[in-house]
Amino acid sequence: MTKNLCDALYHLFLLGCDNKWIWADSICIDQENECEKGMQATAQEVIVWLGEDAADPTEFIWLHTEYLDALHKHYRESGLEKVKRQQPLDPEFVPKLGVSLPGGSWRACWRKYSEVYRR
Structure with a gap:
């Protein structure tokens, strides 16, 4: 092996x-x-x-698990039209989903996510 x-x-x-x-x-x-x-x-x-991989995958894992799960639940409960009216980068949107951003901001989260994803 x-x-x-x-x-x-x-x-x-x-x-x-x-x-x-x-x-x-x-x-x-x-x-x-x-x-x-x-x-x-x-x-x-x-x-x-x-x-x-030496990169920290925290943001990558969060986006692909916790965030998408919460977004899917929100979609099932509220419907597509309400989800479409949301502003994805609205700082109030993520807390409405009942989750919190690792690192505190979308910009930091996506920057770290893209570092892992580019590898």
Whole structure:
């Protein structure tokens, strides 16, 4: 097993995936067998590990989890028209969703998000 695969499995464990079946091509497929390498597996979810990143993913994770969850709830409760009337950068909008910005401002949040996303 490579260090990269070990790192990926370790991070999946930290994320709470320790009770799920994990298929890792590098150990589940005979890499010397061309026929086996060409077979496609059916997956419910695919996780791609590109390697360790030194950037702080706090804003990236917040935007993709807590914020989108709160926005989706707001949409379900209020409807599309009300959501469309919101000003996304309005400092009052995020607290209305019941969440708070990591770092305190949209500008700081998006700057850190884009630093992680560009990597």
